[in-house]
């Protein structure tokens with residue numbers, strides 16, 4: 210015991226960590242919400258995808274939980290400059306949810322209970338890059354962190370990961386959401402430091 214081979218890929222040491230530009234590490238899990246925390250019970254929660262033709266696909270909590278889940282471990286990066294590494298979630302991949310949704314849309318607008326919205330290209334929700342997460346660190350997702358269900362899109366700044374997510378509008382034209390309308394970047398790639406419009 211005690212010998213770690215050079216190829217060991219377990220817990221990353223501080224010196225090995227590559228953070229996006231301008232970010233610092235935190236072990237805390239800060240809460241960032243633009244308004245009060247909506248209390249959405251699992252029984253009333255539903256997820257609704259509305260396509261560009263107005264077709265609606267909906268999942269109740271029960272139907273949602275019956276879908277195959279994944280347990281991704283990912284790094285998250287907030288535009289206020291904290292990053293948290295190796296966070297583990299349980300959720301349903303958007304690939305799974307959108308598998309039978311027919312669409313030619315290029316954009317998505319996520320809608321949350323409470324009115325928050327955020328936009329992203331539809332392709333950024335696909336190919337194993339986005340989940341509807343309902344557990345964090347082995348426990349039901351806490352309401353402050355978006356429970357019962359939040360969007361998790363770790364390759365973009367964390368404002369794109371809509372808490373208390375209620376649905377997705379699939380759109381043929383990009384439509385800015387809450388923070389994007391307020392001057393934040395339309396796409397928000399942390400590695401390109403796309404914090405604000407014009408970055």
Ligand SMILES: Nc1nc2c(c(=O)[nH]1)N[C@H]1C(S)=C(S)[C@@H](COP(=O)(O)O)O[C@H]1N2
Pocket residue numbers: 238239240241242243244287288321323325353354355367368369370371372373
């Ligand atoms: N519905 C909703 N989702 C949201 C927000 C919000 O205010 N409302 N804030 C965003 C921002 S700016 C960040 S950094 C993360 C924060 O998630 P956390 O509170 O779980 O850390 O949620 C994002 N999703």
Ligand SMILES: [Mo]
Pocket residue numbers: 241287288289367368
């Ligand atoms: Mo944020």
